[in-house]
Amino acid sequence: xxxxxxxxxxxxxxxxxxxxxxxxxxxxxxxxxxxxxxxxxxxxxxxxxxxxxxxxxxxxxxxxxxxxxxxxxxxxxxxxxxxxxxxxxxxxxxxxxxxxxxxxxxxxxxxxxxxxxxxxxxxxxxxxxxxxxxxxxxxxxxxxxxxxxxxxxxxxxxxxxxxxxxxxxxxxxxxxx
Amino acid sequence: xxxxxxxxxxxxxxxxxxxxxxxxxxxxxxxxxxxxxxxxxxxxxxxxxxxxxxxxxxxxxxxxxxxxxxxxxxxxxxxxxxxxxxxxxxxxxxxxxxxxxxxxxxxxxxxxxxxxxxxxxxxxxxxxxxxxxxxxxxxxxxxxxxxxxxxxxxxxxxxxxxxxxxxxxxxxxxxxxxxxxxxxxxxxxxxxxxxxxxxxxxxxxxxxxxxxxxxxxxxxxxxxxxxxxxxxxxxxxxxxxxxxxxxxxxxxxxxxxxxxxxxxxxxxxxxxxxxxxxxxxxxxxxxxxxxxxxxxxxxxxxxxxxxxxxxxxxxxxxxxxxxxxxxxxxxxxxxxxxxxxxxxxxxxxxxxxxxxxxxxxxxxxxxxxxxxxxxxxxxxxxxxxxxxxxxxxxxxxxxxxxxxxxxxxxxxxxxxxxxxxxxxxxxxxxxxxxxx
Numbered sequence: 144x145x146x147x148x149x150x151x152x153x154x155x156x157x158x159x160x161x162x163x164x165x166x167x168x169x170x171x172x173x174x175x176x177x178x179x180x181x182x183x184x185x186x187x188x189x190x191x192x193x194x195x196x197x198x199x200x201x202x203x204x205x206x207x208x209x210x211x212x213x214x215x216x217x218x219x220x221x222x223x224x225x226x227x228x229x230x231x232x233x234x235x236x237x238x239x240x241x242x243x244x245x246x247x248x249x250x251x252x253x254x255x256x257x258x259x260x261x262x263x264x265x266x267x268x269x270x271x272x273x274x275x276x277x278x279x280x281x282x283x284x285x286x287x288x289x290x291x292x293x294x295x296x297x298x299x300x301x302x303x304x305x306x307x308x309x310x311x312x313x314x315x316x317x318x319x320x
Numbered sequence: 321x322x323x324x325x326x327x328x329x330x331x332x333x334x335x336x337x338x339x340x341x342x343x344x345x346x347x348x349x350x351x352x353x354x355x356x357x358x359x360x361x362x363x364x365x366x367x368x369x370x371x372x373x374x375x376x377x378x379x380x381x382x383x384x385x386x387x388x389x390x391x392x393x394x395x396x397x398x399x400x401x402x403x404x405x406x407x408x409x410x411x412x413x414x415x416x417x418x419x420x421x422x423x424x425x426x427x428x429x430x431x432x433x434x435x436x437x438x439x440x441x442x443x444x445x446x447x448x449x450x451x452x453x454x455x456x457x458x459x460x461x462x463x464x465x466x467x468x469x470x471x472x473x474x475x476x477x478x479x480x481x482x483x484x485x486x487x488x489x490x491x492x493x494x495x496x497x498x499x500x501x502x503x504x505x506x507x508x509x510x511x512x513x514x515x516x517x518x519x520x521x522x523x524x525x526x527x528x529x530x531x532x533x534x535x536x537x538x539x540x541x542x543x544x545x546x547x548x549x550x551x552x553x554x555x556x557x558x559x560x561x562x563x564x565x566x567x568x569x570x571x572x573x574x575x576x577x578x579x580x581x582x583x584x585x586x587x588x589x590x591x592x593x594x595x596x597x598x599x600x601x602x603x604x605x606x607x608x609x610x611x612x613x614x615x616x617x618x619x620x621x622x623x624x625x626x627x628x629x630x631x632x633x634x635x636x637x638x639x640x641x642x643x644x645x646x647x648x649x650x651x652x653x654x655x656x657x658x659x660x661x662x663x664x665x666x667x668x669x670x671x672x673x674x675x676x677x678x679x680x681x682x683x684x685x686x687x688x689x690x691x692x693x694x695x696x697x698x699x700x701x702x703x704x705x706x707x708x709x710x711x712x713x714x715x716x717x718x719x720x721x722x723x724x725x726x727x728x729x730x731x732x733x734x735x736x737x738x739x740x741x742x743x744x745x746x747x748x749x750x751x752x753x754x755x756x
Binding site for chain 2: 145148151152155158159162163167173178179182183186187188189190192193194195196197198199200201203204223227228229230231233234235236237238239243249252253255256257259260263266278282283284286287292
């Protein structure tokens, strides 16, 4: 091997070493300028990726219910998600999958995004209630004993049309009154 | 006689030589060409499947708006709203910017798929994919992670050196190379890492030992394509499925490297992903993982040995001044299981029994001395290379003969810009040195 080939091999080796760091959850954090540079490289190259798909456990699925209300107090429901059998539906379901891992502030931001889509779609709506539920699936043994899935709520929030004003429902880990 | 000259090299030297061979022995770029085409098809299909929802995904009033999305994105990562700001400065709408970025992505993916200026196309499609993915992180899943990894490799790997317009145009050689070997090794090592990491992570959880992991996956309404509630009555089905998954994934890192277990392990891995695609509906993810394993381990990458070429039972004479002919013969040599002897020039000297052979039509001569010409010779070459004798029967179809004849008459017009003459005519797509 000539010098150029050795340099290329060393670069590939370094990249794979970073990939090992990503796969084992030990990728450098961007706490310094050099760390930020490495983190940026890790992201654009995919070297920072971890591969814990369905591991160590399979997460529960979530669903969101959006209830709209107009000035006269009429209520109706709509959804921002499509049939998960379609590519777009399956991809948008990924947002719901990541919802339980998000912190409270982020959950509010995500729910706010959905509410603003609803306000754009329904000009008459003045309020949107966002309710996110997570499935509690029985184990195989419990299923045989007759138990069936339940859907406890993990987030509830109410959004008003006027930007920046939100009314909290108060009974959930989301927004508090 | 110096006794030292007969001494065998030490274990350290042998190990070092083996390591050098491991990363630098020239390999055919064919697996990388197949990878490029597979990735290109996946990129285009995924893009077209969401093309009707660009506003919902990337618009500032979309399902996951930019301020929320950007909390997860590193500052120097390209995003769609960079383009929307630039367009806004020109007085253009946000939707126009989104469509422009998306159109650029489609164009880059198409160029990448066909291998037109493949290096440039790889850089462009990597950047546009990164931009689109980083602007819609909530919509992403495993497929996008692996696409990001693969496209980054494609920026550096010689993915355009096989099955590409670049080869046909003579811009790049399809010869075995150090770059192809190193890229292939990087892909193989990355795959071994991926499967070891995911397998060990799964093995650390209880759900993958008692079968609950598959039960929970199959029962997810957003993933499950079939009603699997009956599995509750037969929990051993889920348990065996989980154990098999652990075995395939953890074992991949070891058994894929052993020549005797490589093929069955690669096929088992492909079957695992086919199962994921069918039962969980994650078709794109299943496709990219199957593509990786097939390209890394199943598509032939070892160049045919000169001895195998010389002792082959078939000789193929063709017009070495025609780039398309050279590319086709080179591809048959790279992809085939059986070598043959290609003769690209000086036919009269090398095949004295067949004066003029290969000048106007392809000619093949088998071990029994039987000569075939035209479409029959072309198909006999592929039938021999692939070990599929049935392919030869296609020569009886009039359409095949007519198509071959049409191409043979106009082949120099097809590649007029680069059809070589003289010494260059002997440069078949698989490398010049081996032509007998």
